[in-house]
Every structure is written in C-alpha cells, then in structure tokens.
Amino acid sequence: MATKKTIMTKDKIVSMYMNYVLEHSEKPKSVYHFTKINDFTETEFYAFFGTIESIEKEIFKMFVEKTIDLLNKNKEYEMYDMKSKMLSFYFTFFEILTANRSYVVLVLQEHNNQLKKLMQLSGLRNSFKNFLTEIISDDFRTQQEKLQNFQEKTFQETSWIQLLLTLKFWLDDSSPAFEKTDIYIEKSVKVTFELMNIAPIDSLIDFGKFIFKEKIYNK
Structure with a gap:
C-alpha cells in the first residue's frame, strides 16, 4: 500500500x-x-511563495500575526487602553522572538546592509502598522486633535522606529531572561505616550538615564 x-x-x-x-x-x-x-x-x-526571500519576510509577519492572535484570546485585552495594548503587544511579541531567538539573530545579523535588513522586515512593518491602526481609539484621536494636529501616519512611523530600536536592544541584550529588554519596553512605551500627551520630561529623563547606563557603563 x-x-x-x-x-x-x-x-x-x-x-x-x-x-x-x-x-x-x-x-x-x-x-x-x-x-x-x-x-x-x-x-x-x-503555491505559497514566489521566492526564497519571500519566506523570510513571511516569517516575521507571522510573528506579528501570532502575537495579535494570542492577545485577542485574552478576554480582558479588548478593555485595555491604547498604552496597555501596546505594552501587551511588545511583551508578547518579544516572547515569541525569544522562543525563536537563534533564527532571528542568525538572519538579522547576516545582513550588514541596513536596507536589505529592512526589506526583510517589510512584512512585519505592514502587519505592525495595521495593528497600530486598530488600537487607536476614538477618544484618543479626539484628545490628540485638541492638543495638536494628530497624524495617524506619523504615529505609525514613530512607533515603527521605536519597534526597530527595541529589536536592536533585544539583539544586544545579554541579561538573564532578557530582563533589561523588559525595562526598555516599559520606559520607551511610557515615553511615547507621554510625548503625545505633551507631558514627557520626567519619563524622557528616566529613559535617557537607562540608555546611557546600558550603552556607556556596560560596554
């Protein structure tokens, strides 16, 4: 048979x-x-991929999709405010990256050319921007428009840069259980939302001190 x-x-x-x-x-x-x-x-x-390179892009996109799927399985997630949803995304996303760290480190450190590295992350970028659009609440949008000319695209691009910087920090992090990355996430997300609320100074100084300590004293 x-x-x-x-x-x-x-x-x-x-x-x-x-x-x-x-x-x-x-x-x-x-x-x-x-x-x-x-x-x-x-x-x-x-039937699924056009090139070898398209698999690489799909993998990082799938990391984001898995993250969002896990978040949506939490019944309390829908009740979170924007900041809490962003933090939940970061912590879940980097847990998934950590579970696949050997692969992620290998493929991202393969390219010294930053443009090629960003092209590899294009699927991740598009999925992440879609996530950002979904978590922007009407109350937040109304509040921001009162304070400044809120631009959704600017928010997306700024958040994307923040995610890339966090990814770079995680790649360089050698602390147990990547606990320093957790601290980085908490401080950077706090800064992002306080900057949008025009009340950034204390968190910005705190975040700056953390980065200075990590990059200067821990070399």
Missing part, C-alpha cells in the same frame, strides 16, 4: 525553512535545492 503523501501547507514550509537555516547557518541556495532536500515539489512551494 502506497504511503499517503503529506499535504504541504504554508506553515510546514516555513518550519522546514527555519530548520534548514538553523542547521546550515545559511539560507537555501535555490528553491530547487530547498524542495529537493525536504522531499516536496517546486510546484508546491510556488
């Missing part, structure tokens, strides 16, 4: 890809090589 062939899915291909990269410390040379070594066809590959 013939063995029934396993049906390929996007998740299975992603899992195979991550395993390949971790085992070989490099990405596959070609779609042909990748599919052959994992015993499935190029046709099955192209």
Whole structure:
C-alpha cells in the first residue's frame, strides 16, 4: 500500500525553512535545492511563495500575526487602553522572538546592509502598522486633535522606529531572561505616550538615564 503523501501547507514550509537555516547557518541556495532536500515539489512551494526571500519576510509577519492572535484570546485585552495594548503587544511579541531567538539573530545579523535588513522586515512593518491602526481609539484621536494636529501616519512611523530600536536592544541584550529588554519596553512605551500627551520630561529623563547606563557603563 502506497504511503499517503503529506499535504504541504504554508506553515510546514516555513518550519522546514527555519530548520534548514538553523542547521546550515545559511539560507537555501535555490528553491530547487530547498524542495529537493525536504522531499516536496517546486510546484508546491510556488503555491505559497514566489521566492526564497519571500519566506523570510513571511516569517516575521507571522510573528506579528501570532502575537495579535494570542492577545485577542485574552478576554480582558479588548478593555485595555491604547498604552496597555501596546505594552501587551511588545511583551508578547518579544516572547515569541525569544522562543525563536537563534533564527532571528542568525538572519538579522547576516545582513550588514541596513536596507536589505529592512526589506526583510517589510512584512512585519505592514502587519505592525495595521495593528497600530486598530488600537487607536476614538477618544484618543479626539484628545490628540485638541492638543495638536494628530497624524495617524506619523504615529505609525514613530512607533515603527521605536519597534526597530527595541529589536536592536533585544539583539544586544545579554541579561538573564532578557530582563533589561523588559525595562526598555516599559520606559520607551511610557515615553511615547507621554510625548503625545505633551507631558514627557520626567519619563524622557528616566529613559535617557537607562540608555546611557546600558550603552556607556556596560560596554
């Protein structure tokens, strides 16, 4: 009796890809090589991905989607204010990154070219911006418009830069359980929301002291 062939899915291909990269410390040379070594066809590959590079982008996008899925399973999450939702996203997202740290560090440190690194994170960026749009409350938008000319796009771009800086801090963090990254998240998110509320000075000074201590005294 013939063995029934396993049906390929996007998740299975992603899992195979991550395993390949971790085992070989490099990405596959070609779609042909990748599919052959994992015993499935190029046709099955192209049903989900156009190139090897598109898998890399999809993986980081999937990290965000998994984060949002976990947040939405928490019944209390919907009642959180914007700041709490942002903090919940950060802590959950970096827990997922930590569970996949070997892969993330390997692929992000592969590129010295920052443009290529950002291109690899383009899927993450788009999904994160969609998340930001969803958490902006009507009350917050009304409040900000009274104080200043609130621009949603500016908020998205600023938050994206903040996420990249946090990612860089996490990559360099050698503290147990990455506890310094947790501190960084709390302080940076607090600064972001207080800046928007035009009351930043104490948190900004506190955050500045933390960064100065980490980058100067811990070299």
